[in-house]
Amino acid sequence: MKNMGRALLLAGLMATVLLTPTVRAQTGSSPDQAKAQQAREALQAGDHATAIRLYGELVETNADDLSFRFGLGQALYFAGQVDSAIEHLERVRDASGGPGAVQYVLGQAYLEKERFDAASAALDAAAAERPDIVPLAFLRAELCYRIGRSEVAERRLRQVIAMQPDWDVPHLRLGALLLDEGRAAEAVGPLEQALQLQPANVDAALLLAGAYTNQERPEASVAMLESTHEALPDSLPILLALSFTYDKLSRAELLDAMANRILELAPGHPGAELRLAQQAELRGELEVALGHIRRADAGYGRAPRLMAGTSAGAEWDVRSGEAPEALRLMADLRQQLGADTEARRIAERLVAEYPRYPNGYFLLGNMMLRGGEAEAGREYLARFKQLTDGRVQTGLGANFLESDESLVQATAAFERAIAIDAKDARALIGLAETQRRSERPNEALEALERARTMGAEPVSWYTNYILALGAAGRTDAAMSAWAEATQLDLQLPYDVTVFAYGAVDACRF
């Protein structure tokens, strides 16, 4: 949901038409004019490559023609070559005094590059000329949202909706904003409206499913997803959401149907293969399960691992949490099918690749016990118990974290987890969060320092690290960490965004 720029291409094109005519062609022969007409038609048809080529040729021979250069800038922007687009658009702006259309496209481009001050100035300039342009008003709201000025963003979005109530995008953005703020009950209305206006809006459907669930309306979530699935039978995100829902509701047949459909659309999808393997195993169809799980394991193996930045100081493996379960199931199936040597090899691989995954130790420990390696087996099972007990406490702590009123219980649970296993990075991060939220940022930073060497999960680590640094008054360090997290393309929670852009003097209203 962060970047809605691409979704606004068509609206943006309309806006440039509505804004004051841009600079007129000052030079150019009739052939050039004909070429320019072709370029305009290509741009309007979405053939950006052709538009870029034609405008590029025109600019090359008519360097001072701002209209050609503006056309080139637009085409480059819509084609995703944003840096090049900005370069040309700025030249047009500087030479022409910045008419509304130029400022509008430039503002969009700046927004995409997160140059918020520049975007604000450009969009404000465009709005001064034509405040009634709906996509422009939306972009100004979007900017405010992107820099964490949610109150202003919300106000602006509601104005946009009042201006054009039948456009789904502002409803969607408003719903997303309300969800980010923990106002799920209020989010339902805008999201329902977005979906009603555009039944094929997958983002709206997924967000609405979450809002319904948050409001204890799981039956509404199921119904809405099923309805969206009917409208979009080939939407992979919807299929995945439905399969997850059916899994929770123990609707095995529907889950199988979803998983099979996912595989038709995305052959080898590891999550779907894993679900089918689990269902087949439950039915005792072990060979069938083994086929699925082999493909799942191959799929998970292709997923990239995230390497750490300097703040974290350790490698993070952010392959899906399902990957070790797939490997465990594969070993278990081999064992059930009598291939004990192969099963043992896979179990050893599981423990080696996922040293904090408890069930690997459980599997291997039991193999050892049954194989006569009593002492080693008991050691592995003891390690399994230690990791499991720690996870129980960490899970309890995570539940308690959902409310500010249960931070004391959360702290106790995380401390118990750390007492069980001092290297539990997740528990350390949880403890840090309780300390941060209890206004003890320096203690939080200490816990995070301990966590960082243990392969901590990066999103939660960076979230707490940045916010704790901010709370401790170490703004420069916080912004440095924020830059690292951005470079790692981590999707951090909205309150980190609010903090990170606190100093940005944009979103003037």
Added chain:
Amino acid sequence: MTRALVALVAVACLGSAFHLQGQAATPFVDVTDASGLDFDSVYGSVDRSYVTDSGGSGAAWLDFDGDGRLDLALVNGLAGPSAQPYAATAAAQAGNALPGSLRADGSLPRGDLFRATGSGFAAVGRVSGFEPAAWANAAVVADVDNDGWPDVYVTTIGTNILLRNNGDGTFSRANNGAEDERWSTGAAFVDWDLDGDLDLYVANYVDFDGAATATLGDGVCNFLGIEVFCGPMGLTGSRDAFYENRGTSFVPWDPPEVDPDANFGFAVLAIDCDGRSGQEIYVANDSNINLLYRRGEEQVEDLSLFSGAGFSGSGREQAGMGISGADVDGDGDFDLLVSNFQHDYNTYYENLGDCTFRDSSARVGLAADSYEYMAWATLFFDVDGDGDEDAFVANGHLYPQLADRGLQEFAQPSQLFLNRLREDGDARFEQSHDVGSLGTPRSARSAAYGDFDGDADSDLVVTRIDGPPVLLRNDTARAHPALRLTLVGRSSSRLPLGATVRVASGEVTQYRELRQGEGYLGSNDTRMLIYLPGGRADELEIIWPGGASTLLLEVGPGDLLIDETYGLRARRER
């Protein structure tokens, strides 16, 4: 004639008024109304706002008056207050029930005893003194004092009760030393120290503090996105209790190895899993590791983590509810079945020998069909008389809030899985859908099997959380004739729990073990029904708990009373 012999004769002569001539088309028939069984079940508040409202109460088969007919004891909860169950039990037991404990008509819910009359049942709780008033859970039958009369131990949220059978058709509440005051659930009797009397293991669940526990409306706990009561996760567990029987009373025994983490104990089964002298104790815990203890030289040996029966096959802690044991695969050792929560399967632990188990639930066909149900009592018994043990599971949901929203049904069908061991030579279960009233959706909790109509098959009583219990008569066509054994201990405990029976009939050898407290909160008929594929028992061997054995050869079908010292004391052919 001795009482036991009277019982044997009476069984053979029993002409059940509600047994149809020939075999009915539907295997299990609801004969509750016809039997005269009239029991108003109560267990907490109907909106299930606390975890104290959820577990239900047990049912126990016993021949309390020695007339040879199987009687039925039912215990009851209280109507409330759900946040103060201990106080409610104490007040009810003292005779001044809290107002919230009473039914709408102002009456105090109590347990009751139903005496088999030959044509049905008659309530005799009041006259017999069997009418415990408490937030009661299990009813576990055992001859605690070795006087030949079955006593009943009732677990409660609050002080547990021992109702001692006086031998004259009445019961007295006995101060016995086993008055555990915590939230007790399942219990099992076992001659742990092999001294000839029955010791007691009590599973305790939660150390419940109603004032500190969130309830419905607090918005704290949810299941599938719907707010429900909280627990047990997030609450404090309560440590199990172990009592040594000293003959006249019980003495608390506190081995440090037993439940040091105070898990959420739900069901207990004493079972011999290693083929050596004495039974082990297996405890199904709710959302914690299941426990397995063996008697060691000086102490209790804790096998829980290393047995393979502590977790699912993938290492998950499961929400264990009920337990049953049987030699499912015919290899001479006893396997386990543990019923679990919804969105999980019931776990069949195949015994690999010496108390080492493996989760073989999927392989034997017990996993997939159980996944969507919330299971409580589970019982192995031979339903169809083919010489192997089938599996019964009583299902019923926990949260009415989900049913209110159309997400899950509160009433769920119970299930019967028939073992194909004798047909196919391999232990595989197939769910039978021709089960008659057994499959009627109910919010079931406890169950107990017993041959109440004397036709040599096992019938069922099933209790419910939101209604009276149901009596299901088994009319399944039986493949082979039956042997019914009543065992009487002498140097072993009078009710010789832990006695193992081996029956070789034709090419089939079957093993059984005498247990009590099996299933969930209930007590089964202690007379063993064993079917004879070869038409007779070529060899019938009883291995008594103390180690002695009795061997009989070429025994035909019928009812046998076998005494540890005197051997075959009575026999009635059928």
